[in-house]
Amino acid sequence: MTRSERRLAIRTAALGLVLTLLVLAADLAGAFATLDRWLYDERARHCQFFARPPTTQLVYCDIDDQSLLSVGNLPWPRSKFAEMVDEIRLAGASALAFDVLFAEPQEPTPRVDATTRPAVVTGLIDHDQQLAEAIRRFGNVVLPATFAIGRGESSPLFDDVRAALLADLELTVAEVAARIRASSASPHTEQGVAQVYLGALRAAAFERIDAAMRAAPAATFEQVRPSLLRRTNPDVQASALLKLLRGEYQRWQAQAALARLARPRDAGDNLPPILPTFDTQAPIAPLGRASSGTAFVDYLPSGDGVVRTMPLWLEYRGGLYPQEGLALACAVLGINPADAEQVSITADAVTLSPPGGKRPIVIPVHTIRPGRQRLEAGTCVEIPWTGSSDWVVAYQRWGIDPHLSADIVWQSCETRRGIETNIASVDQALLFVLGQLQKEKEYAQLERHPPPPDDFAPRAKLIESLFAELKATQELDFYLNATAEDRKDEQIARYAAAVRTLDQARRTSPELAERLRRQRDQLRKRLAGKAVLIGWTATAAAGSDFVPTPLHPRAPGMLSHGTIFNGIMTGEMWRRSPAWVGRAVTLLLGLITTAAVAFLPPWKGVFATLAAAGAYLAIDGVLLFDYLDIIPAGAAAGVIAASAAVWSGCTLVKLLVEGIERARITRRFRAYNDPALVDYVLEHAEQEEQLLAGQVRELTIVFTDLRGFTRLTEALGERTVGILNQYFDRMVPIIRANNGLVNKFLGDGIMFFFGAPRENPDHARDAVASILQMQAALAEFNKQLAADGLPQLGMGAGISTSHVVVGDAGSHDRSDYTVLGDGANLASRLESANKYTGTSNLITERTVEMLGDAYVVRPVGRLLVVGKAKPVMAYEAICAAAECSTPQRRRVELTSRMVDAYIAAHFDACLESANELEGEFGPHRLVDLYRKWCERQEALVGSAAFEGQIVLAEK
Secondary structure, three states: OOHHHHHHHHHHHHHHHHHHHHHHHHHHOOOOHHHHHHHHHHHHHHOOOOOOOOOOOEEEEEEOHHHHHHHOOOOOOHHHHHHHHHHHHHOOOOEEEEOOOOOOOOOOEEEEEOOOOOOEEEEEEOHHHHHHHHHHHHOOEEEEEEEEEOOOOOOHHHHHHHHHHHHOOOOOHHHHHHHHHHHOOOOOOHHHHHHHHHHHHHHHHHHHHHHHHHHOOOOOHHHHHHHHOOOOOOOOOOOHHHHHHHHHHHHHHHHHHHHOOOEEOOOOOOOOOOEEEEEEEOOOHHHHHHOOEEEEOOOOOOOOOOOOEEEOEEEEOOEEEEEHHHHHHHHHHOOOOOOOOOEEEOOOEEEEOOOOOOOOEEEEOEEEOOOOOOOOEEEEEEOOOOOOOOHHHOOHHHOOOOEEEHHHHHHHHHHHHHHHHHHHHHHHHHHHHHHHOOOHHHHHHHHHOOOOOOOOHHHHHHHHHHHHHHHHOOHHHHHHOOOOOHHHOHHHHHHHHHHHHHHHHHHHHHHHHHHHHHHHHHHHHHHOOOEEEEEEOOOOOOOOOEEOOOOOOOEEOHHHHHHHHHHHHHOOOEEEOOHHHHHHHHHHHHHHHHHHHHHOOHHHHHHHHHHHHHHHHHHHHHHHHHHOOEEOOOHHHHHHHHHHHHHHHHHHHHHHHHHHHHHHHHHHHHOOOOHHHHHHHHHOHHHHHHHHOOEEEEEEEEEEEEEOHHHHHHHHHHHHHHHHHHHHHHHHHHHHHOOEEEEEEEOOEEEEEEOOOOOOOOHHHHHHHHHHHHHHHHHHHHHHHHHOOOOOOEEEEEEEEEEEEEEEEEOOOOEEEEEEOHHHHHHHHHHHHHHHHOOOEEEEHHHHHHHOOOEEEEEEEEEEOOOOOOOEEEEEEEEEHHHOOHHHHHHHHHHHHHHHHHHOOOHHHHHHHHHHHHHHHOOOHHHHHHHHHHHHHHHHOOOOOOOOEEEOOOO
16 A cells, blocks of 8 residues: 555545444434334244244233124123122233223212013112222232323412412402412413412322321311311212312322232332332222232333333332233232342342242333423333234244134023023022922022022932932922913912023033033133233224334234233343443444545555445344344444544545545555664664564563543543543653653554563663653543643553564564563553553552562452453552652552452451451542442352452453
8 A cells, every 4th residue: 555545544534434433423312213213123023033932831811803793892790700700800810901991980870680570670780890890800810000200280370379268268369369479579460370280289188188088087078078168068969179179089099909919118118210100090999909910001212202111110109019021020020129138229130039949030110201291211111022013923933823703702601691690590590499398498508598600409409309300299390381361370480481591401500511511621721820911902992002112003902911911921131231332332433444444545445344244234133133132232323424524524634635645645644663673773783583483582561541532532522532632742752761662542542561572680770760760650641631722631551561463463565563471461451451440540460570579569369351261469659668658558558458358368357357448548440349349259258269359251
């Protein structure tokens, strides 16, 4: 490559870097949100090669169109839900959850006895009570609630109106406006008050009822009414205000029943931000008191309305409420979601600890900002949508059908009801015949202690006994074959009707019983031991809810709850990588594209760009997403945008200025060798090949890297290069002044070494002296940055003294005088390790040996860095021995005690020293690191697995 070509490549690379940074800035601003969502959905649809089979522990009980035809149009009487709950319980289901709100009470309806002629009303059917009893019989039922997300209505006007009504609920709009004008300078008009009056009245009424009920939780509405309405005549039973207050009273009762199932949020809880809510529609109080659990069924749609992410917890009035999929999983696992011992909530995981010593289930979560609300939603999961785009047969590839029509359950209810109706008619007929035959004992037994209403067997025995007696007197045939003439006698007609009813029942009841047995066997095969989720799937149902998902244009809302349940039970949960990972990948691909365009011919650049982007998308979709269940946040969209922007922009510029830039590029590249190396080669020109050939020497290698440089880059953009050059202008002279050779610049880092090409017995001391002087120079540089209003920088260094190969490495036309070997790798790893230990530099044990007494160092620990099979003892250079202060020596002493205790597996002593170190010198990352590793290693005391090391899992 000629000089001009090289110069052009550099300029193209600079442009590529700028374009990459612009793409990163645009990504941060959300410019690629639509593309990112589209790629997210494409991954979910097409990258399912390694998807685990769904759980067989969940059955969706679909309230579908066929169910509406069988049961009737909505709303269904809750007594019908009660019958279905009983059938599901008898089928052996382990847990039941509803995706149906029961927020309003149902009016009782007349109970009609159809066995009499004419039919008579025998009482009232309390539908709510029947469902509550069925839920109580089941025992493991989760009822849903829906919450209004946000902090609620708040404005100076609303707050003033609410405060006035809190004092007196009977104030009119005009009276409220007058009071506000009289008590404050707020210029609220009567028209303005009227706009918020109703909402403020509801809020004030609920607050007043809440205060009254907290004082007397069992009080009825009539008992609390006098304290709410001091001016209204107690004889008044109907008014708009009374209706509103009764509604708020019922709402309070429902929320009180709901609150008993919530997880209290204590002031000391170290929880991530939980999405707040300001109102709820809870199950009515009788149902709430009967249920064993509650959950929210609200969605958190993305900007395009698609349901991809869901918080696992919401907060309402100081209580935390789980998402329905999580609540159902807890019900199946025998976990109480309100128990902090069984359900742990942190910023990155919700951990379920099933009883019986079973392995904990860790659900990865993260925090987002939903929509444009100024709220944070922690404990969010990526819903692990799996299967085909047709939700009805989504799991067909695994041979699993989790859907069961509610109509099948209802058919069992209908058959059982038919049996009960039939048996009711039989009981009436038996009582009549027993009375006619004067069998007082049997009559009294049947009337007072009848067998279960669906058990025909004892009745069949009684029928056979009576028929045998009637047959012996030849009455049986008479009543069975009574003519119309015979039935003109009312007594004979009643007798004949009763006998015929019994005769028909003994022939049809076994058939009905067999039908019910088959139906229940079918249900038992589908439901035994499983969780059941009841929800709407009927397209014509007014109460049904359909939502778009990554896989489905429209899918029943309960599928989102079931999919979360499935992910928890199978472990197939997606976890989103930190946002910086996506930015880093975008930066990397932008740089790769930059390199491809800058240093390759145009056609090769296109191929390399497409290959790099395509390879990453394959890795992203198949390896990361499908196999490892990791979603690199924003990476795919950033890669496409960066590759496209960098390739198109750089290619255009390269084509325009290619000829002009070649000379400048050539000059720039020729200036890249260290002057010390050039001088040495010139001094020994006759020995050039021998001098630059590979040699094994003991050298000291140093890697440095800046901390906080990303923030500086974001603040300055392309001007960062100038700041970086100023930094290098300060640091490089220090290195060279201490006999160091600058090998290469690594972004904002530097690699340099001591002891070559010139022999230097003090290479370790020179290396440490360089680092300490560079730290001092950086402090002065930070003052300049601060004066310019720029972020401060930090520097980490890794120093390794080791035998390495040093020499000229590369191709025949391009080479680099560098070092190769484990010592160089170790120095790089130690530089990165500073992030975890909180140190400014880390040096090896051999470096410390060569320092002698010239410098004060403190031990950091036995660090097992990536790429090493055995831990290495690392130290931090503090200062020159002659300059060491008393506090510095005290810090070294305490650190040494802490490290020595840990290596000796004396964890209590280690923690004691850590506390003492923190007490004297304040919090430090190294102290926190040792605390964490003491907790991890306590279980390994005495084990061969413990070698006193601290494992650093990342570079």
